[in-house]
Amino acid sequence: MAMPAPWQAQLESMQRAIQDAAEKWRQTGAAGGEDKPGFAIPIAQFLETYQRSMQAFSGTLPESGDPFFAGLRHVFAGAHDAVGWGVYTRLADASAELARAQAAAGEAQAKAWQQIAATWETARARFVGQPARGEEPVKDAEAFLADWTRVLDAAAQEALQSEAGLAVTAEVNRATVRLRLAQNRVVELWSEIYNVPTRAELDEAYRLIHELRRDVRALKKGGT
Amino acid sequence: MELSGLQERISKAVKLISALKESEIEISLTPKDEVWRSDPVVLYRYRPLVAKPLPVPVLICYALIGTYDMVDLEVDRSFVKKLLVAGLDVYVIDWGKPKRSQRWHGFDDYVNGYLDDCVDVLRRASGAAAINLLGICQGGVFSLCYAALHPEKVKNLILTVTPVDFHADAAKKVPGAGYMNLWARSAREEDVDRMVEAWGNYPGPMVGFAFLLMNPIYNIAKYTTDLARIVDDEQKLKGFLRMERWIADRPDHPGELLREWLRELYIHNRLVKGEFGFGGRRVDLAQVTMPVLNVFAAEDVIVPPPSSRGLKGRCGTADYTEIEVPGGHIGTFVGSKAQKILAPAITDWIRARI
Numbered sequence: 001m002a003m004p005a006p007w008q009a010q011l012e013s014m015q016r017a018i019q020d021a022a023e024k025w026r027q028t029g030a031a032g033g034e035d036k037p038g039f040a041i042p043i044a045q046f047l048e049t050y051q052r053s054m055q056a057f058s059g060t061l062p063e064s065g066d067p068f069f070a071g072l073r074h075v076f077a078g079a080h081d082a083v084g085w086g087v088y089t090r091l092a093d094a095s096a097e098l099a100r101a102q103a104a105a106g107e108a109q110a111k112a113w114q115q116i117a118a119t120w121e122t123a124r125a126r127f128v129g130q131p132a133r134g135e136e137p138v139k140d141a142e143a144f145l146a147d148w149t150r151v152l153d154a155a156a157q158e159a160l161q162s163e164a165g166l167a168v169t170a171e172v173n174r175a176t177v178r179l180r181l182a183q184n185r186v187v188e189l190w191s192e193i194y195n196v197p198t199r200a201e202l203d204e205a206y207r208l209i210h211e212l213r214r215d216v217r218a219l220k221k222g223g224t
Numbered sequence: 225m226e227l228s229g230l231q232e233r234i235s236k237a238v239k240l241i242s243a244l245k246e247s248e249i250e251i252s253l254t255p256k257d258e259v260w261r262s263d264p265v266v267l268y269r270y271r272p273l274v275a276k277p278l279p280v281p282v283l284i285c286y287a288l289i290g291t292y293d294m295v296d297l298e299v300d301r302s303f304v305k306k307l308l309v310a311g312l313d314v315y316v317i318d319w320g321k322p323k324r325s326q327r328w329h330g331f332d333d334y335v336n337g338y339l340d341d342c343v344d345v346l347r348r349a350s351g352a353a354a355i356n357l358l359g360i361c362q363g364g365v366f367s368l369c370y371a372a373l374h375p376e377k378v379k380n381l382i383l384t385v386t387p388v389d390f391h392a393d394a395a396k397k398v399p400g401a402g403y404m405n406l407w408a409r410s411a412r413e414e415d416v417d418r419m420v421e422a423w424g425n426y427p428g429p430m431v432g433f434a435f436l437l438m439n440p441i442y443n444i445a446k447y448t449t450d451l452a453r454i455v456d457d458e459q460k461l462k463g464f465l466r467m468e469r470w471i472a473d474r475p476d477h478p479g480e481l482l483r484e485w486l487r488e489l490y491i492h493n494r495l496v497k498g499e500f501g502f503g504g505r506r507v508d509l510a511q512v513t514m515p516v517l518n519v520f521a522a523e524d525v526i527v528p529p530p531s532s533r534g535l536k537g538r539c540g541t542a543d544y545t546e547i548e549v550p551g552g553h554i555g556t557f558v559g560s561k562a563q564k565i566l567a568p569a570i571t572d573w574i575r576a577r578i
Contacts, residue, residue: 145449153441157400160437166410180422203327210328217337
């Protein structure tokens with residue numbers, strides 16, 4: 001999530017100035033823009049580190065496994081909250097998780113579709129393989145469809161109730177829940193930005209009312 | 225029927241359906257009056273159909289998975305109407321459509337709260353110290369817990385298609401049956417917690433989808449071949465549409481209740497272990513000392529018969545009766561064969577114990 005536009009413009013301006021200075025400095029160094037001898041940090045690495053540090057400072061650095069930058073995110077988190085950027089950092093993280101959750105849900109659903117396709121194939125093989133098939137003509141279309149439905153339903157139920165089927169269902173369920181939680185988180189952060197009560201806040205209010213009503217009921221019924 | 229004939233019948237069905245008026249497929253038409261209300265929960269009393277109904281009223285406690293209208297789906301096959309005709313004084317709890325504010329409602333709120341309030345309304349109205357409680361499916365679990373916690377207020381307990389031993393189906397796997405049990409047992413506790421965290425109240429359509437998975441192909445085929453088969457029979461067609469209306473009307477399920485339902489009962493099977501409790505009290509089935517009638521459906525794939533029959537020998541009454549009705553879970557109340565058995569059996573059983 002981008003920081004407020006004036007800050008973003010200022011930051012970009014600063015980045016451009018430093019990059020220009022770095023470029024000029026590079027041109028005065030070794031031929032072909034190679035790193036100046038005697039410096040411990042190569043220019044490219046310095047610039048990347050600088051850029052990522054600025055991202056960390058501005059709250060736009062994505063989560064990564066790099067402990068240095070993870071640490072920087074923590075260092076700047078307080079400052080971000082102080083100037084109102086923190087929520088944008090959290091929103092960026094939440095949006096990234098939403099994208100990952102969507103991908104995971106897609107993968108889980110793909111497995112379910114694979115299972116459906118396999119079930120269809122199993123049913124088809126059983127249907128055409130029935131001993132009587134081909135010897136007796138099918139009475140009519142309705143009988144044909146009824147027979148096919150019976151075979152397909154049995155195969156579907158077998159698949160759903162198998163260990164593999166239950167595992168796929170569980171995976172789809174977990175992925176769906178993860179996606180929903182990720183969506184909730186994004187909505188919650190937008191609600192925070194626009195000062196709208198969040199779902200968690202409403203739930204908390206309902207929980208409080210619920211507990212009070214339960215106490216009132218207990219008093220009315222003499223503690224039952 | 226040739227394929228062209230099948231197509232002809234399907235297009236005829238489409239024409240008939242589009243000509244139907246909304247009023248022709250209304251459900252829950254047996255006259256009733258609201259007698260109590262709290263939040264979305266409403267208690268109705270059906271208008272008696274005999275001059276002097278039995279003095280001890282019957283309270284029907286349905287599940288939150290689906291609506292109570294199922295007991296009064298059609299005038300001609302209304303379970304409630306049959307009870308009224310037999311001379312019973314019948315009340316029903318409509319749990320309503322739980323809103324976000326019911327997200328924290330659990331067993332304690334439904335059993336010790338709403339259900340207890342409703343029972344007290346019946347006791348005051350009838351003057352009876354204890355009433356007849358008739359639970360259906362999840363409502364049967366509510367009723368069983370209520371009877372264990374408040375036995376002095378229940379004269380007779382009738383359970384229909386009620387899961388009691390949630391792991392009883394595991395010993396003998398029947399193809400196509402008990403999918404919900406298998407699914408829940410394959411879930412982890414944290415899956416349930418995250419599900420509730422993600423949705424708050426679990427959306428009704430998702431509950432409906434879970435039920436659809438129990439018979440995935442037949443649930444699709446019914447819109448083609450099944451519909452074509454009944455299209456010439458206006459009554460059956462209307463019955464089909466009324467059932468569809470009921471199936472589609474799934475309320476959201478309160479989050480906390482779902483958490484208890486799946487974790488404590490489906491995953492851990494705590495009810496029969498004597499470990500289930502809420503509101504600071506343990507549900508001890510030995511406290512169910514009133515007469516118990518336990519009705520289960522022979523071909524129930526949602527609540528497999530062994531799950532219902534798991535009550536036998538676990539409650540504290542010597543007066544325990546089991547009845548098997550033909551058909552499936554919902555067929556118990558709307559199926560033509562079960563209809564001939566269920567209401568008369570319940571009525572006779574109650575009459576013998578008033």
